[in-house]
Structures are given as C-alpha cells and as structure tokens.
Amino acid sequence: MTVxxxxxxxxxxxxxxxxxxxxxxxxxxxxxxxxQLVEAYQRQVYNLCLRMxxxxxxxxxxTQIAFISAFKGLGKFRGGSFRAWLFRIAANACRDELxxxxxxxxASLDAIPLDLEVDRRAxxxxxxxxxxxxxxAIGAALAALPADQRLAVILRDIMGLEYAEIAQATASSxxxxxxxxxxxxxxxxxxLREHVELSQ
Amino acid sequence: MTSSENTWxxxxxxxxxxxxxxxxxxxxxxxxxAMLSPYIDGELGSPEKTRVERHIEECDACRRELEALRAxxxxxxxxxxxxxxxxxxxxxxxxxxxPAWGAMRAATAVAVLVLAFVFIGDALNFIGAGPVExxxxxxxxxxxxxxxxxxxxxxxxxxxxxxxxxAVDEDWGGTRSLRNVELGxxxxxxxxxxxxxxxxxxxxxxxxxxxEALVREKGGTRE
Numbered sequence: 001m002t003v004x005x006x007x008x009x010x011x012x013x014x015x016x017x018x019x020x021x022x023x024x025x026x027x028x029x030x031x032x033x034x035x036q037l038v039e040a041y042q043r044q045v046y047n048l049c050l051r052m053x054x055x056x057x058x059x060x061x062x063t064q065i066a067f068i069s070a071f072k073g074l075g076k077f078r079g080g081s082f083r084a085w086l087f088r089i090a091a092n093a094c095r096d097e098l099x100x101x102x103x104x105x106x107a108s109l110d111a112i113p114l115d116l117e118v119d120r121r122a123x124x125x126x127x128x129x130x131x132x133x134x135x136x137a138i139g140a141a142l143a144a145l146p147a148d149q150r151l152a153v154i155l156r157d158i159m160g161l162e163y164a165e166i167a168q169a170t171a172s173s174x175x176x177x178x179x180x181x182x183x184x185x186x187x188x189x190x191x192l193r194e195h196v197e198l199s200q
Numbered sequence: 201m202t203s204s205e206n207t208w209x210x211x212x213x214x215x216x217x218x219x220x221x222x223x224x225x226x227x228x229x230x231x232x233x234a235m236l237s238p239y240i241d242g243e244l245g246s247p248e249k250t251r252v253e254r255h256i257e258e259c260d261a262c263r264r265e266l267e268a269l270r271a272x273x274x275x276x277x278x279x280x281x282x283x284x285x286x287x288x289x290x291x292x293x294x295x296x297x298x299p300a301w302g303a304m305r306a307a308t309a310v311a312v313l314v315l316a317f318v319f320i321g322d323a324l325n326f327i328g329a330g331p332v333e334x335x336x337x338x339x340x341x342x343x344x345x346x347x348x349x350x351x352x353x354x355x356x357x358x359x360x361x362x363x364x365x366x367a368v369d370e371d372w373g374g375t376r377s378l379r380n381v382e383l384g385x386x387x388x389x390x391x392x393x394x395x396x397x398x399x400x401x402x403x404x405x406x407x408x409x410x411x412e413a414l415v416r417e418k419g420g421t422r423e
Contacts, residue, residue: 034290035289038288038290042287044281046284046285051279071290115280116278138276153276156241157276158277159281181241182234182236188272188276189268189269189271192272196268199274
C-alpha cells in the first residue's frame, strides 16, 4: 500500500487528484493527501476563524485545532461538500473558543480593526483613513451579531457560500439559514447605517 | 338618494378599502421584508421573485430597504480574504497505537484472570480436593488388599505412619505443583504487565512530544 502510494505520488503532483480521491486516501490515513486538502482550504478556514473571532492569534490557533480535529474525525465524513464539513468543524472550534472567552471576559474587548481591500497608493490619506474607519466599523458590527447570525453572514457575504452549503456547514435547515442571513444583514444595516447611506 | 346617503356610502366603502390597504399592505411589507435577502442572493423561486419585484415597484419603503440591504452586502463584500500567516498542514501523524498494544493488554488481562481463578480455587480447596480423594481411596484400597495384617502392632503402626507419610508427600506434591503454576502465572502477569506499562509510558511520551512540537510550531501558547 505504502509502496503503491510512493509510486503514485510524482504523478499526483503533476495531475492533482480529485478532491474526493484525496479525501478517500486521507481517510485511509494518508497524511500527504490530507495535507493537500489542508493547503487547498487553509486560507478559507483561517479567514472564517478570523472573522468569527476577530483576533489573528486566536484564529491561527483555532484553525490548527480545526485541521487536527478534521484529520482525527475524517472517518465521520459521509460525503457531501468537504468544504462545508471542514467549515462546520472550524465553526464548532470557534464556538468553543468564544465559550472560553465568556469565562475570561477581560480579554474579550480587544477586537482588532478589520482592514478593507484597498490600494493605499490610489487613495488620498483622507480616503484611506475613511476606509480604515469603515473596516473598524464592520469588524465591530460583525462582533456585535449573535454568533449564529454572524456565522451565516460571514459564510454568505465574505466567504461566498451558497445557502445549501451554509445549511450543511451549520447543520441547520435552509429556512433557518435564510432567516439568520436576513436578520443578520438587517442588524448590520442598522449598525452600519451611516456607512450604508454613504455607499448608496 | 340624498346627498348625505351618498356621502355615507362613499365613506363607508372607502373606509373598508383604506383599512384593508393599511393592514393588508403592512403585512405584505412584513412578509416581503423577509424575502429581500434571499432575493438579493437569487435564492427565491420565480413566483416569490415576481411578487417581490411587483411589490417594490409600488412600495417606496421596501425599495429603500432593499437598497440599504444591497449596500450592506456591498460593504461586507469589501472585506478581503487575508493570507494565512503560516501553513496549517498537519506536521506529524498522530501517534498510533502500537499494533501489539491491544494484544498485550488482552493477554495481561487473561493472565490476571487465570491467576485469580487458580488462586481462589486453591484458597477454597477446589483444586486441592483431587489429591485428598486419591489419598483416601488409596488407603481404602490398601486396606482391602491387605486383609490379614501382620500381628505386630508396631509394624502396623509403622505401616500406617508410612502410608500417611506417603499420602502427605503426594498431597504436598500436588500443592507444590499448583504453587508452581501460580508462581509461573504470576511471573507471566509481571512480565506482560511490565511490557504493557512500558508501551503505555512510551505512547504517552510520544503524545506529549507531539503536543510540545505543536505548541512550538504555533510559535505561541494558548492560555
């Protein structure tokens, strides 16, 4: 088995394996295949954790924990979207971290400002400052949402998932997803009212 | 028909329409508000989509709401996906149990059980009963085989003593072999238990090392 994989590896590098095949091999304990999946999704998982937790250091730790949990629990993956399954593990890890924070309330206030995608050279200092301010406002508004709504809005509007995939990633019904996104956006619209009006 | 009747008819019929519009429109708006987000995302079926489009054509408040939600979504979409600070590939396979680990544990458990069984059997004389029965039957057999004993009482006494000594020796022999079995089993338990303990300690050390490596790799510690 090991020999077979050793022989196949060079060709796998040349023609990347299908995701389902990687998952199957990772399930059988092939760490290299699992790490290919990690490399494919680590950016998205890290960003999900970062937007859920607002702190880069925590996001880094929780992302690592999520991937280790995913490797250990790979046998429980029963098909469907692997990305959604991974996001579900990451979201659960974020929830655990948030629960821990409740026990350490002193550390829960230092949310980092959220940088927006801007070309600093193309902006005047005033516009850049405004974009920084907007980034901060969005970060604070997201942090003010209930965790379920925040997760749904992040998955939809920042990560770009379809509703069906969000339902899988949050283990909830399509109706629940619709209502969480809807209520989350309404709340954000209120919290970001002046920025929303400016951008209309 | 008098003018007052006309006025009354006009007012009453329009009152119904006004009231229906007030409450009907309100509930229509409320229903539609929940559909605006899925509408923005293209997640509505075509009848609902048409219903939303018809409604926002004539309802300013809902149109403004839709625009505000679109602007909110636009702001959120400006949030960039940042590059992760490092790779999260899993560095080492989680230490697997040694294949012999389960077998060793099972063997130790079986040896302990057998030892306990033999020991309890010995203590309650279940196993020692065999030689005792042998001794009595042999005595009976000896008694029947020698119907006419020598008249010398001393000899008889000696013979009796000899028989007893022989029987006691045999009994001691049985107990000794049982003791040997017990000792052997205890030895097996000690060896197997020791090997299992060593394997467990080694496994634990591997896990600790992995955890330390993970913390080092993270470049920080979690509280």
